[in-house]
Amino acid sequence: MTTELDTVLPLYEGKMGNIYDHRSASFVGIGDTDIAPNHNHSSSAVVLPRYWISPGLTEQRHERRSWGTQSAMLGFRRVARNTDERTCIAAVLPWGASSYGWILSAGPSAESLAFLCAQYNSFCFDYTLRQFLTQPSVPQGTFEQLPTVTRQAAEDLDLGIGGTFAWVVAQCVRLSATDEKLATWAAECGCADAPYEWDLSRRITIRAELDAAFFHLYGIERDDVDYIMDTFPIVKRKDEADFGEYRTKRLILEAFDRMASC
Template identity: 30%
Template sequence: MIANRPLARSDPATWIQAFRDITNATNERTLVTGNLPRSGIGNNAPAIDYEHGRSIASALVSANMNSLPLDWAARFSVGGVHMNFFVLKQIPVLPPDMYLKNSACGRLYVELIVPRALQLSYASEELAGFARDLGYKGPPFPWNEHRRHCLQSELDAIFAHMYGLSRPDLEWILDATPPGSSFPSLKQYELRRFGEYRTGRFVLHAFDSIQRGFAPDVFAEVRG
């Protein structure tokens, strides 16, 4: 189990976590963060670090920050084109103890999130150090856009449950009725590309699966 693995194995010389400073509330995603190979970064990609359990903490916080429920909240805090630290500190990132709670499908949230976050992060050998810190010694995961979309949708649904959202709450966050507006750029892009708002369908399917007591598997269960 991931929760029983030692947490103090990360090598700070191999990878860092950063978030994108330049943003806008009208973008497809307002808050974007991820792991990078250790390198020099500028002020438009501020770094985030952790005192304890660096690798698992990074995987969990990155997944949380990149989730649609948190992004929806972030949109109300961004007034310009910068995701400043003082803005980031206002955003309702979940506390560590939440991840050790049982989900509706009977598994700890940490067990649902970390493997999915790993697959989304580890697509290049340059982040092998991050993967090893999480206990994974295999090759990078292939870049499959459809599978990545499914994994991200599952994480969006998992965090919707963690925030205590009902299905109507999640439907509103995904696609608020006029004059409300949630993610219009994302919706318009997917309507042009897929002929449907695919993220909405995927996330709601995953949310319902968890509610019924099953771990979500959008890639296997839902038509692409």
């Protein structure tokens, strides 16, 4: 006989996730710093949480909100500083339990969660958030006042990549749905072939293209894209140490130029 203890849910804490990745780290103990990076992103790999939550309690908490889908959740990490490598760090989480470390965006459909996730993780959105952050965490009230691009605006803009909204959704799903737990969400977004392989070189290209697309969607000129990218000094410093150039900026500008020609 199966009991509730046999079906407890992992509690996803903010420090377990990273950009487009809910499996960035596992707990190896019960302390706040007892956490280690996860290097296994195969479709069946899981990360270990610090806490497990009963399905009943999780359902009670979910009932406090209205959800546009029950296949996944979108969260961005609460703890952040405008002096970090990145400030807005968002990921699509498997439907279940999440901690205070994630601020959830409840209400949108599965497709809209993907579109918002890509937007939250863009350098353009990150730069905007940094202008209003004065503490080492993201106030929900501040976040709710940030400008965002609508679905209609994306559908109206031709960047030479087909329907821009559908393209953004598909690219976000490809980055996020790398494990079996997000396959149902991916299918709701029209991507029935998930989970996808964790291909680092391909992920770098996709992320650069998404960043370029959102610079266009926000109406940012090329010179301003160049400036904004230079306001992320840690990203620049790491790129120069690893590749001898600011590779992230170059890839984004190249993608931006390709889209501009359309």
